[in-house]
Amino acid sequence: MELTKQEESALKGEQGEIMQMAYRILVATGEATDAEKLIPIEWAHLSGVNYNTIGDAGEEFLSGISKNARVKVRTTLNPMGFDIDNVSKYGLDDNFISKQLSIKNSYEKMGVIPSFSCIPYEIFDIPKEGTQVAFAESNAAIHANSYDNLKTNKESAFSALASAITGKSPYSSIRKDDTPNLTIRMKVKNPNELTYGMLGFFAGKVGDTSVNISGLGEMDKRQCKAMCGGMGTSGTCAKFLFGDGDPRCEKVDFDQKEMQNVYDELNTAEKGDLITLGSPQLGLDEISDLAGKLKGRSFKKRCMIFCPRTVKEQARKIGYTNELERAGCEILSDCCTCLTPLISKDDVDSVTTNSIKGAFYLKNSNGVNVNLKSLSQIVEDETR
Amino acid sequence: MKILVQGKTQGTILKSNTPINFLGTVDKKTGIISDKNHELYNKSIKNSILVFPSGVGSSVGAYTIYSIKSNDTAPLAMICQKADLTVATGCALANIPLLVDDKLFSSLQTGQKISLDTDTSNPLTLL
Numbered sequence: 001m002e003l004t005k006q007e008e009s010a011l012k013g014e015q016g017e018i019m020q021m022a023y024r025i026l027v028a029t030g031e032a033t034d035a036e037k038l039i040p041i042e043w044a045h046l047s048g049v050n051y052n053t054i055g056d057a058g059e060e061f062l063s064g065i066s067k068n069a070r071v072k073v074r075t076t077l078n079p080m081g082f083d084i085d086n087v088s089k090y091g092l093d094d095n096f097i098s099k100q101l102s103i104k105n106s107y108e109k110m111g112v113i114p115s116f117s118c119i120p121y122e123i124f125d126i127p128k129e130g131t132q133v134a135f136a137e138s139n140a141a142i143h144a145n146s147y148d149n150l151k152t153n154k155e156s157a158f159s160a161l162a163s164a165i166t167g168k169s170p171y172s173s174i175r176k177d178d179t180p181n182l183t184i185r186m187k188v189k190n191p192n193e194l195t196y197g198m199l200g201f202f203a204g205k206v207g208d209t210s211v212n213i214s215g216l217g218e219m220d221k222r223q224c225k226a227m228c229g230g231m232g233t234s235g236t237c238a239k240f241l242f243g244d245g246d247p248r249c250e251k252v253d254f255d256q257k258e259m260q261n262v263y264d265e266l267n268t269a270e271k272g273d274l275i276t277l278g279s280p281q282l283g284l285d286e287i288s289d290l291a292g293k294l295k296g297r298s299f300k301k302r303c304m305i306f307c308p309r310t311v312k313e314q315a316r317k318i319g320y321t322n323e324l325e326r327a328g329c330e331i332l333s334d335c336c337t338c339l340t341p342l343i344s345k346d347d348v349d350s351v352t353t354n355s356i357k358g359a360f361y362l363k364n365s366n367g368v369n370v371n372l373k374s375l376s377q378i379v380e381d382e383t384r
Numbered sequence: 385m386k387i388l389v390q391g392k393t394q395g396t397i398l399k400s401n402t403p404i405n406f407l408g409t410v411d412k413k414t415g416i417i418s419d420k421n422h423e424l425y426n427k428s429i430k431n432s433i434l435v436f437p438s439g440v441g442s443s444v445g446a447y448t449i450y451s452i453k454s455n456d457t458a459p460l461a462m463i464c465q466k467a468d469l470t471v472a473t474g475c476a477l478a479n480i481p482l483l484v485d486d487k488l489f490s491s492l493q494t495g496q497k498i499s500l501d502t503d504t505s506n507p508l509t510l511l
Contacts, residue, residue, distance in 0.1 A: 021477070028388050028476035032467035032484070047443045054447040055412055057454035136443040156446040158473035204440070208466075233405070235440050236468045265421055339408065339444075360441075364419045365408035 001030035001170060002037050018069045018165065025162035026170060033153065035170030042127055044071065044164035045120045046112065047078040047136035048157035051100040052341040059099050066106035072167035076115045076124065077107055078137050079281065079306075079336040086332065090342045112164070116334035117308035119225070121148050122283040134169045136160035138232025139225065139280045139357065145239035147224060151175045154238035174238050178210050183245050186215035187255040192374040193226040197356030198262040199254050200230025206252055207237035212245030222289075222375070225280050229357035266359040269369035272352030275299065275382055277375070278306030279337035279358035284314050290375070291320040297383040299328035304342070309333040327383070339365055352378060385488065388472050390502040391481030394511070395460040398432035399494045400424045406445030406470065415457030433500065434459035435492045439471035449474025461500050465489035483507065
C-alpha cells in the first residue's frame with residue numbers, strides 16, 4: 001500500500017504513539033485487503049465495548065489510549081454489558097460494573113457518541129449514497145453495504161478504531177465495485193425471520209467477500225436484520241447483492257436440507273427457561289409490531305427485550321413500553337442478547353430466541369442451550 | 385505469500401481446516417476452543433503455530449487475540465489461507481507473526497515442527 005509522506009511519518013512514530021499504533025493497524029488492514037492507498041471515511045462505528053467480551057486486557061488498553069487518542073470523524077458505539085437503569089436486578093458483581101463504566105468513560109473521553117447500539121443504521125441518519133464509512137459491528141457492516149448504499153469493510157474492532165482516530169481506511173475491493181463470484185439461490189418457501197437468519201448464516205459460511213442471493217422476495221426490517229446478523233456471525237462476507245448476478249457465477253442452493261443443517265447446528269433444546277428478543281437490537285418498528293402481537297396476552301415465563309436507549313425512549317412516549325411491561329417483558333437498553341453477561345448457565349439451562357446470531361453466542365459463549373423459534377411461534381407458544 | 389505481521393519464532397503446528405470465530409469460541413484465560421462443533425474443540429491454541437483458513441464472525445475477535453496475548457495463552461504465530469481483518473489487526477496489535485499463503489496452508493499438518501523468520505527470503509523451515 002502506498003502511503004503519503006504524512007502517513008509514513010505517522011507510521012514511524014513521529015506523530016506520537018497513538019498515531020503509530022493506528023497506522024500499524026491500517027497498514028495490516030490494507031495489506032490484508034490488497035488496498036493501494038488510504039482514503040477518507042466519514043463515520044466510524046466501533047465494537048469492543050462490552051466488558052464481557054474485551055475483558056481486563058481490553059479495558060486496560062482503552063483506558064491507556066484514551067489519555068491521548070481523540071476521534072477525527074463521527075464515531076458511534078456498540079452495546080455494552082448492561083442497562084444502568086436496571087442493572088441492580090441482574091446480580092452482576094461490582095467488578096463487572098466498575099470495569100464496564102471505565103470502558104464507557106474511555107470511549108467518551110475519546111469523543112465517541114455513547115450510542116450503545118448494534119443497529120446504527122436504524123437510529124442515525126444515513127449519509128448520501130456511496131459514502132465511505134468504517135463499521136465494525138458485523139451485522140451493521142453488512143446492512144450498510146447491502147441496504148444503505150454505504151461502503152465499508154467488514155471492519156474489525158481495531159480497524160474501525162484506527163479509522164476513527166485517523167479518519168482513514170484502506171481502499172479495499174469491497175469499497176470499490178465489488179462483484180461476487182457466487183450466487184445463492186433461496187429455495188425455501190414461506191420464509192420467516194428465522195429462515196432469513198439461517199440463510200444468512202449459510203451464506204456467511206459459503207461466501208467470500210460478497211455474494212449474490214436470488215429468490216429473496218419482499219423482506220421486512222426484522223427479516224433483513226436477521227439475515228445480516230446470521231451472515232456476520234458465520235463468515236467474512238461483508239455484502240450481499242439481490243439477484244442472480246453474473247451468469248458465470250457458481251450457484252449454490254439454500255433449500256430445506258441446507259436450512260436443517262444450520263438449525264441442527266444451533267438448536268440444542270426443545271424449550272427455553274426464558275425468552276430473549278433482540279440480536280441485533282430491536283428497532284421501533286419491531287417494538288410496535290411486538291406490542292400489537294401481545295395485545296391481551298402475557299408471557300408465561302421471563303422475556304428479555306433488548307433495544308437502543310433512543311428506541312426505548314420513543315417507545316415509552318408512544319406507550320409501547322407500558323404495553324410490553326404489562327405483558328411481562330423486561331426492557332433493556334444499551335445492551336444486547338449477543339454476549340450478554342445477564343444470562344448465566346448458573347441460572348438457566350436454555351433460552352428461547354428467534355435470533356441466529358444470538359443463538360450462536362448464547363451457546364458458545366454463555367454455554368446455555370438454545371431453542372430456536374420464530375417470533376410468531378414464540379408468541380403462540382409462550383403467551384396466554 | 386503475504387507477511388501481515390513480522391516476527392521470528394519456533395514451534396509445533398496445530399492445524400484446523402475450519403475457520404475460527406475468536407470471540408466466544410476461544411477462552412481468553414486458557415486459549416481452549418469451546419465450540420463443540422469445531423474440530424479443535426477442547427484443544428488449546430496456546431504456544432502453537434496455529435494454522436487455519438481464516439478468522440470469521442465477530443469484529444470483537446480482534447480484542448480476543450489481544451487478550452490471549454496479554455494472558456500468555458496466545459499462539460506463537462498464525463498462518464492463514466486467506467486474510468481477514470479480525471485476525472490481521474488482532475495480530476498487528478498483539479505482535480503475533482502472521483503469514484497468509486494458500487499453498488502453505490494446504491501443505492502444513494498438525495504436529496510438524498517449524499522455524500519461522502519473516503526477515504529471511506524463505507520465512508518457513510521444517511525442523
